[in-house]
Amino acid sequence: MTTLEKPKLLSSGLTTCAGCLMELVARTALRVLGRNTVVLTPPSCSAILTGYGDETGLGVPGFQSNLENIAAYCSGIQTGFHVQGRDDIHILAFAGDGGTMDIGLQALSAAIERRHRFIYICYDNEAYMNTGIQRSGGTPLGAWTTTTPAGALVGKKNIVGMLLAQGIPYLATASAGHVKDLEKKVAKAAKIDGPSYLHVLTPCATGWRFPAKESVNVAKLAVESRVWPLLESVNGKLRLTKEIRKPRAVEEYFDCQGRFRNLDAATRHELAVSIDDNYNVLLQTQELQK
Amino acid sequence: MKYALDGNKAIAYGARLARPKVVAAYPITPQTPIVEELAVDIAAGRLDASYIAVESEHSALSAVVGAAITGVRVFTATAGAGLALMHEIVGVAAGNRLPVVMGISNRSLPSPWSLQADHSDSMAERDMGWLQLYAASAQESLDLIILGYALAEEVRLPVMICQDGFFVSHATSVVDVPEQEAVDAFLPSFEPGEVVLDPDNPMTINQLNSASTFTELKYRQQKALENALGVFQEVGAKYDSQFGRKYSPVQCVNCEGADMILVTLGSCFGAAVEAAASMNKEGMKVGIAKITLFRPFPYAAVRDALAGTGCVAVVDRSWGLGSEGPLSLEVKTALYPLQQRPAVYSFIAGLGGRDLHAGTFMQTVRKARELDAIKQIPTGSIWVDCKEVTA
Numbered sequence: 001m002t003t004l005e006k007p008k009l010l011s012s013g014l015t016t017c018a019g020c021l022m023e024l025v026a027r028t029a030l031r032v033l034g035r036n037t038v039v040l041t042p043p044s045c046s047a048i049l050t051g052y053g054d055e056t057g058l059g060v061p062g063f064q065s066n067l068e069n070i071a072a073y074c075s076g077i078q079t080g081f082h083v084q085g086r087d088d089i090h091i092l093a094f095a096g097d098g099g100t101m102d103i104g105l106q107a108l109s110a111a112i113e114r115r116h117r118f119i120y121i122c123y124d125n126e127a128y129m130n131t132g133i134q135r136s137g138g139t140p141l142g143a144w145t146t147t148t149p150a151g152a153l154v155g156k157k158n159i160v161g162m163l164l165a166q167g168i169p170y171l172a173t174a175s176a177g178h179v180k181d182l183e184k185k186v187a188k189a190a191k192i193d194g195p196s197y198l199h200v201l202t203p204c205a206t207g208w209r210f211p212a213k214e215s216v217n218v219a220k221l222a223v224e225s226r227v228w229p230l231l232e233s234v235n236g237k238l239r240l241t242k243e244i245r246k247p248r249a250v251e252e253y254f255d256c257q258g259r260f261r262n263l264d265a266a267t268r269h270e271l272a273v274s275i276d277d278n279y280n281v282l283l284q285t286q287e288l289q290k
Numbered sequence: 291m292k293y294a295l296d297g298n299k300a301i302a303y304g305a306r307l308a309r310p311k312v313v314a315a316y317p318i319t320p321q322t323p324i325v326e327e328l329a330v331d332i333a334a335g336r337l338d339a340s341y342i343a344v345e346s347e348h349s350a351l352s353a354v355v356g357a358a359i360t361g362v363r364v365f366t367a368t369a370g371a372g373l374a375l376m377h378e379i380v381g382v383a384a385g386n387r388l389p390v391v392m393g394i395s396n397r398s399l400p401s402p403w404s405l406q407a408d409h410s411d412s413m414a415e416r417d418m419g420w421l422q423l424y425a426a427s428a429q430e431s432l433d434l435i436i437l438g439y440a441l442a443e444e445v446r447l448p449v450m451i452c453q454d455g456f457f458v459s460h461a462t463s464v465v466d467v468p469e470q471e472a473v474d475a476f477l478p479s480f481e482p483g484e485v486v487l488d489p490d491n492p493m494t495i496n497q498l499n500s501a502s503t504f505t506e507l508k509y510r511q512q513k514a515l516e517n518a519l520g521v522f523q524e525v526g527a528k529y530d531s532q533f534g535r536k537y538s539p540v541q542c543v544n545c546e547g548a549d550m551i552l553v554t555l556g557s558c559f560g561a562a563v564e565a566a567a568s569m570n571k572e573g574m575k576v577g578i579a580k581i582t583l584f585r586p587f588p589y590a591a592v593r594d595a596l597a598g599t600g601c602v603a604v605v606d607r608s609w610g611l612g613s614e615g616p617l618s619l620e621v622k623t624a625l626y627p628l629q630q631r632p633a634v635y636s637f638i639a640g641l642g643g644r645d646l647h648a649g650t651f652m653q654t655v656r657k658a659r660e661l662d663a664i665k666q667i668p669t670g671s672i673w674v675d676c677k678e679v680t681a
Contacts, residue, residue, distance in 0.1 A: 036489045043498075051497045061487040062494035063359060065352075066378055072349035076314060076356025076364075077487065079340045083311045083362060089489060107352070110345035 009035060009059040016048050019212030021176035021202035021219060022123045023049070026094060028179055029121055032186040035060055037090040040074060042067045042099040045130045046123065049094070068103040070095050071111035074118040082117075090190055091118040097138030098128045101159040112168050112195040119189045120197045123176075125204035126156070133207040141274075142267040144259040145207070151262055155274065163197055164233055170196035172232040172241070176203070177219030181230060181241060188232075201228045209258020218256060225253045226279040239286050250275055295465040297458035300428035301367065301393040301451065302327035303465075304435030306337050307473040308391070311362035311480070314342035314353035319405050320455035321369040321395040328365070347372035351379040351392075358388040359495060361482030363439070366390070369455060370397030373411045377418075380448075384419025384511060386485055386496055389442035391435065392420075394452040395459035396556070398642045406643020407455035409556065409608040413616050419511045421449040421518055422585040426559040428458060429465050430582075433535055436468070439477055440525045445518045446483050447511075454557040454607075456643065468533055476532050515586040522583055539588035541580040542595050544570070548577030550658060551596055551632075553604040555581045555617050558646040562605070565651030576655055581617065592624040602632045603658040605651070606671065607640040614638075614671040633662055636671040650675050 009030040016023045022045050030037065038061040041050045050062045065073045070093045081089050095104060100122040108120065127145045128134040135145040137157035144151055163171055170192045174182040182200065189196035203218040205211065210218055222228035223242065227250060230242040250272050254260040263271075295303065302324045305313075313332065315325035331337040344350045347368050354364040368376060373394060383390045398404040399411050412422060423438060425431040431453045438449040453459055485495055499507065519539065526537040543563060545551055554562045559580045566576040579595045581588075596602050602625075606615025613619065618636030625631045635658040640646030654674050661667065 035492075038487045038489065047498060050494050053498070053500055053503055056494040056497065058494055059492060061489060061492045062497070063487060064494070064496040064498065066382065069348060069352040069379070072344065072352035073356040075342055075344065075349070076312065076353035076358075077360055078356075079312050079314075079342055079353070080357035080360030080362045080364075083340050083357075084360065086360075106345060107349050110349060113345075114342065 010049060011057045011059070014048055014057045016045065017206045017212070019205040019215040020045070021204070021215050022046055022125065024176050024179070025121065025123050025182065025200050025202055028182050029092060029094070029186050030060065032183050033090045033092060033190055036088060037092055038063065038077065039092045039094060040065045040070050042070050042095050042104070044096045044099055045125070046094050046096065067099050069107045070099060070104055071107040071120065075111045075114060075116045078116045078118055087117065093118060093120045095120070095122055096129070097122060097124040097126060098136040101137040101157045109166065112163065112166055112197070115194045117192070117194055119186070120195065122159070122197070122199045123202045124199060125202045125207060127207050129204050129207045141271055142260060142263045144262065151267065160199055164236070164238070167236060168197055169194040169235055170233070172198050173228065173230055174198055174200045175219050175223050175228055175230060176200060177216050177223060178230065178242070185232065207259070210256055214256065221248060221253050221256065224248045225250050227253050227275055229279055229282055231282060237289050238282070240282055291467050291469070292464050293467050294462050295428050296460050296462045297425070297428040297431045297453045298323040298395060298460065299327060300432035300465050301435055301453065302331070303467055304432040305365045305391070305393065306331050307468065307470060308365070308436055308439045308477055309337070309363065310365040311339050312342065312354060312357035312364045313339055313366065314344050314350045314357070315366050316344050316347045316350045316368070316372060318347065318369050318372040320397060320459045321367045321372070321393065324367040324393050324395070347375045348379060351376040351383065354390055355379060355383050355386070355388060358390055359386065359485060359487050361486045363480040364390055367393035367395070369395045370399055370411045373415060374399055377415065380415050380418045380420065382496065383448040385507070387446040387483060387514070388448055388485070389446055389483070390448040391438050391442055392448065392450050393435065394450050395455045396452050397455045404642035407457055407607070408641045408643070409452070412450060412452045413608045415450070416585055416616065419447065419515065420585060421447055421515070421583070423449065423451050423583055424556045424581065425451060425453040425458060426557050426580065428461070428463050429535070431458060432465055432467065433529065433533070433537065436473055436477060437525055437529050437537060441518065441522060443480065444521050444525065445514055447514055447518060452556070457557040472532060476529065519586050519588060537582060538591070539581070539583035540591045540595050541582060543578040543580070544575070545577035545579060545595050546598065547575060548599050549575045550601040550603060550655060551577040551579050551599045552651060552654070553579045553581065553602060553617065553621055555584065556607060558605065558607065558640060561646055561648045562651050565648040565655065568648065569652060569655055574655070587620045589624040592621060593628065596621070596625060596632055597628060599632050601658060601662045602634045603637060603654050604634060605637045605639055605646070605654060607646065609638065609641065610671060618671060633665065633667055635661055635667065637674045638671040639673070639675040644675060
């Protein structure tokens, strides 16, 4: 795996927030995929990569999609390349949690169902951050956003479970705190002759209310506390790519972020139980499929 | 070769002859038979293309836009609420100057629900930057699809070919279908424009723009549409010389020296001709101006066609709620620069599939005459075939 990008496929000095992990994930993905790639971004934080006016951050072709149809554009682009014998070009959809599990879900589900060859990365910062921190289907129970001022009343949508139920050939979760693991997963996704889906947790200093220098630490903590299990499913066979035998306390994760400041004891408990349950279900599934 | 085809088959035959490489579509009445036909063509190897059976009209247009920006010829078709669902992407296709061709079997927009024809669906898209052509018969549907591709690719703008749902889409008539070789000679193989996703020539497409560039990009679209008027004449003349059928933005029947001219759009043209013939037997002189090209609107041609008469009756097959029929607004705009203008009477008829027959046109002519005798031009449109209702 290369660690230097030459020539640069994503320029430095982009106008993302300080400590932005979305940018880190994009940089990582492009480094792995290389220049024979086209990138789609919806109107979201990632549109910063695609650019503004006559400026762009991308060294590969880019297309700004609409918010709800990035996967439908991918379907057409893949088919257009295919009829021209260009199945060598990687097609990367790079969308946030809202563009993926809320407004973009129909197009995503259908493009996966039709088995189009494309790589879909959902960078999940757990709210509509580009419009200023509103709740999305990715927002966890109890988290403060501007539209859940007293904490989100419902939990995070299990998009990974939904897409696994569709029988997607390759699906993985990843973390912006585990870049080597992310690199491997992007490389695997690129080899799939069909749809692949990477769900990457990208803690957001601006929206989660923690200091920008802590971004990578918060991302690591999510994995190490079992809040964000790293897994992979190849043709329906699921395994944890990093087992967390001695998890760090979930309280540590809640307490390092301002968005959980007002969590009451009952919600804290409910969250902790669901985090445990989720991890155990994954362990058992892995065991059953061995 | 002559075939008995309905309008949907005619559009499908036209699209097949144009050899698109990607077709993406979603079923909706009354358009569905178009894309069924193309799906079978592709499965049977009669058309060398890929068919994407998408999950919505929104995704249908998104997928053909996606394919178009890889540099291939594309086709889709829709109707009614399907076109309304596409609305956001209608703007994307035009703004990126993609020569997408889309067949429309016009269907009224909800609510109330209707399966049948009026132009409310395509009229809602009229200012989005597409060319709009309205076919009055299955033959016109087929011809305008082929002509539409040549036009779209010349001016780098998307084109909608509209035919009235059921009245054209499901009515069978004799259609002269050109040979593939002749169509290939008329329509050269697809040349991608400047906007192409290509790793060897990276560019970002469709990104965010500021107020410092947005106006100029929109103005270029406006200029391209204005330019399309002249290109339509050229492409139409070429089509005529190759296939022997003439298409112009406005077609006039007995307009010279007419006391009154009916302005029509779509399949009701035949009924207007029948009504005019019967009224002309009674000593009237009624002409007809049939609009084929609605966007860009051919203001000069319409002005020339109508300038010589004293009275114009425009029949709109869409609502124009809160205003008046959109066709009549355009006709009035076309005539406004004249010092001596004919009086324009605006009528709405044939909504939600109500038959717009010769009787409706005779009633229209009589009502226009009545008003013209006292030079009383009402505000808004006269809903000429509306039954008595309480408000």
